[in-house]
Every structure is written in structure tokens, then in C-alpha cells.
Amino acid sequence: MALIKTELSQYIKEEANKxxxxxxGISAATYLENQEPLLxxxxxxxxxxEMTYMENHLEKRLDPRLLVSNAKSVITVLQNYYPEHHQSGKSKYKISKYAYGKDYHHVIKKKLKKLLACIEKxxxxxxxxxxxDSAPVMDKVxxxxxxLGWIGKNTCLINKKIGSFCFIGHIIANIELEYDSPYSHDFCGxxxxxxxxxxxxxxxxxxxxKASKCISYLTIExxxxxxxxxxxxxxxxIFGCDICQDVCPWNRFAKPHDEESLHPNHYLLKLKKENWESLNEKDFNKFFKDSAIKRTKYKGLMRNINAILKEEKVSMDYNKK
Ligand code: B12
Ligand code: SF4
Ligand code: SF4
Structure with a gap:
């Protein structure tokens, strides 16, 4: 039986890699006792x-066996999203890198479905x-x-080899597998x-x-x-923020991903400030049809742009005085 568990776990990791x-990484599906007081x-x-959804289903968030009955294992994958090409220059409004390509929820879900099909074979x-990121699950934990890594002072999961520009996804299943050891070191120093x-x-x-102070929360949630x-x-x-990851020394080693669906949206890297400012709802829906940027809706994105424009005007008026 032990051999079967070892072989199956190895097979899952190889298929995920393919x-x-x-x-x-794989963990036993248990109650996250030490997380309860922190959460x-x-x-x-x-x-x-105002992310009230974080207050709901606390028991499920802390115990995966309440999400999948008879759950024995949590199989966790990391997907690098560090892009080869970035937005650059002062003439750009900034979009966080996680939203450059197609919506990661769909991209990773599709790949995890394939992985589950392999396991079921x-x-x-x-x-x-x-x-x-679709249910009450403590992804980073x-x-x-x-x-797979440690949770840094910026609260992101950092992998020593690829840094923190990575998404997290899981399969929670009723099979026993061989479990990896928790990451016990914190390299923030x-x-x-x-x-x-x-x-x-x-x-x-x-x-x-404090999420309500974070630019990611302010501009998206x-x-x-x-x-x-x-x-x-x-x-x-204008959509998310990468500052606390861009400055992190562990992201100096980040290497560009090669996930086709996460490559930057064709329009995104080209758009200059004036293009964003004159974007209409029809084009927004067309350009960002498959993108995570849709989460703010057109109205939310324009609210963010207008807030920056208003601020620039105030500071220009002030400097004229
Ligand atoms: C809510 C949420 C947010 C909120 C709050 C962020 C947060 N840190 O919780 C907001 C909107 C601000 C946000 C922003 C972003 N998010 Co977000 N978000 C989530 C979500 C849905 C839940 C996270 C959660 O459980 N928060 C609850 C609190 C309690 O958790 P926490 O901050 O991690 O708190 C822990 C620490 O405080 C620790 N702790 C407490 N006291 C102490 C004391 C000590 C000494 C220590 C060591 C620890 C410790 O314990 C707490 C519980 O584990 C997850 C998806 C998921 N289902 O997990 C994605 C997720 C965390 N987000 C993600 C991403 C990509 C982002 C952004 C980078 C997007 C962007 N570029 O704009 C930013 C990053 C901002 C940042 N610095 O965290 C990824 C992160 C991937 C990674 N490598 O870590 C996730 C995992 C989604 C995914 N599946 O890929 N997010
Ligand atoms: S640097 Fe940006 S993403 Fe990080 S915590 Fe601050 S506002 Fe949020
Ligand atoms: S910037 Fe420094 S303290 Fe912050 S997460 Fe990275 S290593 Fe840790």
C-alpha cells in the first residue's frame, strides 16, 4: 500500500509538471488548527x-474535509505568472502582472481538470x-x-526558485497519498x-x-x-499593485513563465494613458473579454483612472500657485 501511495504521488507530480x-506538493487534509486564531x-x-465573504464559512476555510466529504489529501500546484514582457514607461497606467493574460481562474481550472482526469485514469x-481562489480555502497555507514555500512579510507565498509571482490551485481528493513536509524556514530574515x-x-x-489599505483591494475589490x-x-x-513583490529580493530570480494563456493581452502592453482614458465600455468588454481585469467592470476601472486624473489636476493647480 505504501508503495502504491508513493508511486501515485510521484505520478501526480510528474503529470502536473507535464x-x-x-x-x-501534497498535504494531508486536516483541520488547520494553528490558523484559526490568526484568521x-x-x-x-x-x-x-468590506470583503465580507472572508467572514463566511470559517469552518470550511479551516477544514477541507467540510468542502469535500472524505477528503484525505490536498494536492497543491503553483503556476508561475512572471511575464517576459512588462508594461514600461511613465506613459502607462499600471496593471498588476497577474492580470496580463487570460483570467487565471479559468486557465488553472482547465489544467487542474486535466490533472484530475489523469489521476482518475x-x-x-x-x-x-x-x-x-474560488472557495473558502487557505491557499497560501x-x-x-x-x-512549496514560505509566507513572507508581504503575506505572499514565496518559492525559493520562482519567487512569489505564482498562482496557487488545489485538488482536494479522497485518496491517501504520500505527504510532503511543511516548509519550515522563513527566508525573509x-x-x-x-x-x-x-x-x-x-x-x-x-x-x-490591512486589506482595506491595499491598492489591490482599493482598485479591485x-x-x-x-x-x-x-x-x-x-x-x-489602476488594477491591483505589485510593489511589495517587485521590491522583494526573492523575485530577482523570477524567470518568465511559458504558459501560453497567461501571455500578455495583445492590447495591454500597447495602451498608453490617453488610450485608457478614452476607452469606451464596448472596447473594454472586447479587449478584456477573457481577462481578470473584467472583475472591476468598466465602471470600476474608469473610477480608478478618474481618481488619478483628479489627483494630478489638484497637484498641477497647487504647483501653479
Ligand atoms: C483576501 C485576498 C486578498 C486581499 C487580502 C490579502 C491577504 N494577504 O489576505 C487583497 C485584496 C488585499 C489581496 C491582494 C493580493 N492578492 Co489576494 N487573495 C486573497 C484570498 C482570496 C484570501 C487570502 C486570505 O486567506 N486572507 C486572510 C488573511 C487572514 O490571511 P493572510 O493575510 O494570508 O494572513 C495570514 C498572516 O497574517 C498570518 N499571520 C498572522 N499573524 C502572524 C504572525 C506571524 C509572526 C506570522 C509568521 C504570520 C502571521 O496568518 C494569517 C493566516 O494564515 C486569496 C485566495 C485564497 N482563497 O486563499 C488570494 C491570494 C492570496 N491573492 C493572490 C494575489 C496574486 C494577490 C495580489 C498579488 C494581486 C495583485 N497584484 O494586486 C495582491 C497581493 C497583496 C499582498 N501583499 O498580499 C494570490 C497569492 C499568490 C501567492 N504567491 O501568494 C492568492 C493566493 C490567490 C491565488 N490562488 O493565487 N488578496
Ligand atoms: S505594496 Fe501594493 S500590493 Fe503590496 S500591500 Fe502595499 S498596496 Fe498592497
Ligand atoms: S521584501 Fe523582504 S521581507 Fe518582504 S517578503 Fe520579500 S524577503 Fe520578505
């Missing part, structure tokens, strides 16, 4: 802003589900538990670059983020007008 996932504290302090039909560089001071303490105290800190970011 599908282009960067790394795969509850984060919610109690209202660090989730070996095992027969399983009780299993695929998760890509599972990646850390299955040895005395570094505080991410904390120092964050323009909104959203990393309120090492490893703790937030449904209201941007708080006037934040708009001069956006630094041209």
Missing part, C-alpha cells in the same frame, strides 16, 4: 475591509474537487504545508523592503496586511469611490 505547473484575529480587527472515479515600499502602509506589521486619502498613493496603479 501540464506546465511549476511545482506540486479570527484578522477578521476581528476588520482587516478584511489510475485510480478510477474519485470524490474530488478543484479549487482556484496549503502551499506552505506541502513544502531581517529584510523589510516590502513594508518600507508599500505606498499606503497596508502591511501594518510583518506578515499582517472596493465597490465605492476611492478614499481621497489614498488617491495620491496609487502611483498610476
Amino acid at each position: 501540464l506546465g505547473f511549476s511545482f506540486t 479570527k484575529q484578522w477578521l476581528q480587527e476588520k482587516l478584511n475591509g 489510475r485510480t478510477g472515479t474519485l470524490q474530488a474537487s478543484i479549487f482556484v 496549503w502551499a506552505q504545508r506541502s513544502g 531581517t529584510c523589510t523592503r516590502c513594508i518600507d515600499a508599500c505606498p499606503t502602509k497596508a502591511i501594518i506589521k510583518p506578515y499582517i496586511i 472596493n465597490k465605492r469611490e476611492l478614499p481621497p486619502t489614498s488617491t495620491h498613493k496609487l502611483n498610476n496603479w
Whole structure:
């Protein structure tokens, strides 16, 4: 039986590798006891802003066996999304790298479906589900538990070989497998670059983020007008923010991914500020049909652009005085 588990686990990792996932790790599906106080504290302090979905299904978020009955294993994959070509120049509004290509939820789900089909060829039909930021699952914690990296002071999962520009996905299944050891080292050391560089001071303490201050939250999750105290800190970011990852020394080793679907949207790298400002809803829907950028909807994206424009006008008027 032990040999079967070892062989099957090895096979899963090889198939995941063939599908282009960067790394795969496996953990026993158990209750995340040590996460309960941390998650509850984060919610109690209202660090989730208005993301009320984070308050729901706490038991499921902490225990994958409540998501998939008889779950025994969490198979976690990392997908590198560090792009070869970046937006560059001052004439650009900035989009975070995770949204350059097709919506990662669909891209990874499709690949995980193929992986599950491979596993089922070996095992027969399983009780299993695929998760890509689509359900109450603590993605980074599972990646850390299955040895794929550590959670840095910027709160991102960092893999020593590819850095933090990677997505996380899982298959939770009712098969027993061979489990990897949790990642026990934290390679942040005395570094505080991410904390120092964050323009909104959203990393309120090492490893703790106040989401409602984060540009990613403000420009994507937030449904209201941007708080006037934040708009001069956006630094041209109109969808997400990569600053605390761009400054991270562990991303110096990031290598471009080769996942076709995640290559930058044809229009994205070309668009200059004036093109973004004059974008109409029809073109937005056409250009970003398959993109994660759709999450803000046209209205949200224009709200972000207009907030930056308004801020620029105020500072120009001030300088004229
Ligand atoms: C909510 C959310 C956000 C929120 C809050 C961010 C956050 N850190 O939670 C906002 C909107 C701000 C956000 C932004 C981004 N997100 Co997001 N987000 C999520 C989501 C849905 C849940 C994360 C979560 O559980 N938060 C709850 C709190 C409690 O968790 P936490 O901050 O990780 O807190 C832990 C630490 O505080 C720690 N802790 C507490 N006290 C202490 C003390 C010590 C000493 C230590 C060591 C630890 C510690 O324990 C807590 C629980 O583990 C996940 C998907 C998922 N289902 O997991 C994606 C996810 C985390 N996001 C992702 C991405 C890509 C981003 C962005 C990079 C997007 C962008 N470019 O704009 C930014 C990064 C900003 C940042 N620095 O984190 C990826 C991250 C991949 C990776 N390599 O880490 C995920 C995993 C999605 C995915 N499946 O790929 N996100
Ligand atoms: S994503 Fe940007 S705003 Fe959010 S914590 Fe990182 S640097 Fe700060
Ligand atoms: S910038 Fe430094 S402190 Fe922040 S996550 Fe990277 S290594 Fe850790």
C-alpha cells in the first residue's frame, strides 16, 4: 500500500509538471488548527475591509474535509505568472502582472481538470474537487504545508526558485497519498523592503496586511469611490499593485513563465494613458473579454483612472500657485 501511495504521488507530480505547473506538493487534509486564531484575529480587527465573504464559512476555510466529504489529501500546484514582457514607461497606467493574460481562474481550472482526469485514469472515479481562489480555502497555507514555500512579510507565498509571482490551485481528493513536509524556514530574515515600499502602509506589521489599505483591494475589490486619502498613493496603479513583490529580493530570480494563456493581452502592453482614458465600455468588454481585469467592470476601472486624473489636476493647480 505504501508503495502504491508513493508511486501515485510521484505520478501526480510528474503529470502536473507535464501540464506546465511549476511545482506540486501534497498535504494531508486536516483541520488547520494553528490558523484559526490568526484568521479570527484578522477578521476581528476588520482587516478584511468590506470583503465580507472572508467572514463566511470559517469552518470550511479551516477544514477541507467540510468542502469535500472524505477528503484525505490536498494536492497543491503553483503556476508561475512572471511575464517576459512588462508594461514600461511613465506613459502607462499600471496593471498588476497577474492580470496580463487570460483570467487565471479559468486557465488553472482547465489544467487542474486535466490533472484530475489523469489521476482518475489510475485510480478510477474519485470524490474530488478543484479549487482556484474560488472557495473558502487557505491557499497560501496549503502551499506552505506541502513544502512549496514560505509566507513572507508581504503575506505572499514565496518559492525559493520562482519567487512569489505564482498562482496557487488545489485538488482536494479522497485518496491517501504520500505527504510532503511543511516548509519550515522563513527566508525573509531581517529584510523589510516590502513594508518600507508599500505606498499606503497596508502591511501594518510583518506578515499582517490591512486589506482595506491595499491598492489591490482599493482598485479591485472596493465597490465605492476611492478614499481621497489614498488617491495620491496609487502611483498610476489602476488594477491591483505589485510593489511589495517587485521590491522583494526573492523575485530577482523570477524567470518568465511559458504558459501560453497567461501571455500578455495583445492590447495591454500597447495602451498608453490617453488610450485608457478614452476607452469606451464596448472596447473594454472586447479587449478584456477573457481577462481578470473584467472583475472591476468598466465602471470600476474608469473610477480608478478618474481618481488619478483628479489627483494630478489638484497637484498641477497647487504647483501653479
Ligand atoms: C483576501 C485576498 C486578498 C486581499 C487580502 C490579502 C491577504 N494577504 O489576505 C487583497 C485584496 C488585499 C489581496 C491582494 C493580493 N492578492 Co489576494 N487573495 C486573497 C484570498 C482570496 C484570501 C487570502 C486570505 O486567506 N486572507 C486572510 C488573511 C487572514 O490571511 P493572510 O493575510 O494570508 O494572513 C495570514 C498572516 O497574517 C498570518 N499571520 C498572522 N499573524 C502572524 C504572525 C506571524 C509572526 C506570522 C509568521 C504570520 C502571521 O496568518 C494569517 C493566516 O494564515 C486569496 C485566495 C485564497 N482563497 O486563499 C488570494 C491570494 C492570496 N491573492 C493572490 C494575489 C496574486 C494577490 C495580489 C498579488 C494581486 C495583485 N497584484 O494586486 C495582491 C497581493 C497583496 C499582498 N501583499 O498580499 C494570490 C497569492 C499568490 C501567492 N504567491 O501568494 C492568492 C493566493 C490567490 C491565488 N490562488 O493565487 N488578496
Ligand atoms: S500590493 Fe501594493 S498596496 Fe498592497 S500591500 Fe503590496 S505594496 Fe502595499
Ligand atoms: S521584501 Fe523582504 S521581507 Fe518582504 S517578503 Fe520579500 S524577503 Fe520578505
